[in-house]
Amino acid sequence: MEKIIEIKNLSKNFGKVMALKDVSFDVKSGEVVGFIGPNGAGKSTTIRVLLGIIKKDAGVAEIFNRDVWKESFEIHQCLSYVPGDVALWDNLTGGEIIDLFMKLHGAGNQTKRDDLIARFELDPRKKAKTYSKGNRQKVGLIAALSVDSDLYIFDEPTSGLDPLMEQVFQDEVEKLKAAGKSILLSSHILSEVERLADRVVIIRQGEIVEAGTLDELRHLTRSKITIETEDDISILKSLDGVHDFKQNHKQSVFSADQQYLNQILTTATELKIVNLTITPPTLEDVFMRHYKAEMD
Known part of the structure; x- marks a missing residue:
């Protein structure tokens, strides 16, 4: 099976602090990989390296067989990303922001957009500055899910959402999975990862401590x-x-x-x-x- 994300011996230091040490894992085509660990374990640092936001110190980090730092522009044309705290333009409406994100990506589906706005119960006419954290997350999720990408990276995507909206998100991820899309899902909601992930990677203090299918990991406890x-x-x-x-x-x-x-x-x-x-x-x-x- 083709590797969409490949990380080998990835290391990253911030001064004297080692944030990542020899991190290695991959995400294959059509696979959902759950990426979990306590706060400060290195999840977001790993994702920022993958997105080309910060530069690795050592190792290999590739998406679509491209270097994530040198070829980030090409990679982002086929990638959708939702962070755990979506920042928006205060004076634009939710609908305008979703449309802008879709236009920037270039592969948006207007029908899907409208359906997701209804399912997530978002009022797209309100300005972003009036939105709660949960509604800001909805804008990011709707924008990401309304475009056709080969890879979706979610970093605590349902932060601030109520259980009903979490269910909507999980249903959408299952649709992406059925369509053969690849997904890296970092989440504190372990039941969410348990339901959705084909494999799980556990990181602690910047190092991978377990990786495998849930059945494989169950044999360890x-x-x-x-x-x-x-x-x-x-x-x-x-x-x-x-x-x-x-x-x-x-x-x-x-x-x-x-x-x-x-x-x-x-x-x-x-x-x-x-x-x-x-x-x-x-x-x-x-x-x-x-x-x-x-x-x-």
């Missing part, structure tokens, strides 16, 4: 198991891979390492299972594993 048996269940407490075991008569709740799951369930079947629920780890569980490491 624990599932929650709730089980009730006819026979005494306490034997499960001593098994390898069992953690935080809590028992109430013949029912227990505990977490289990993925690699020991088969062994635990084999033993559990000998106890005559009455009820069993296994909840796989969420993306939040995977993320918090690294976030807690940073806090410790």
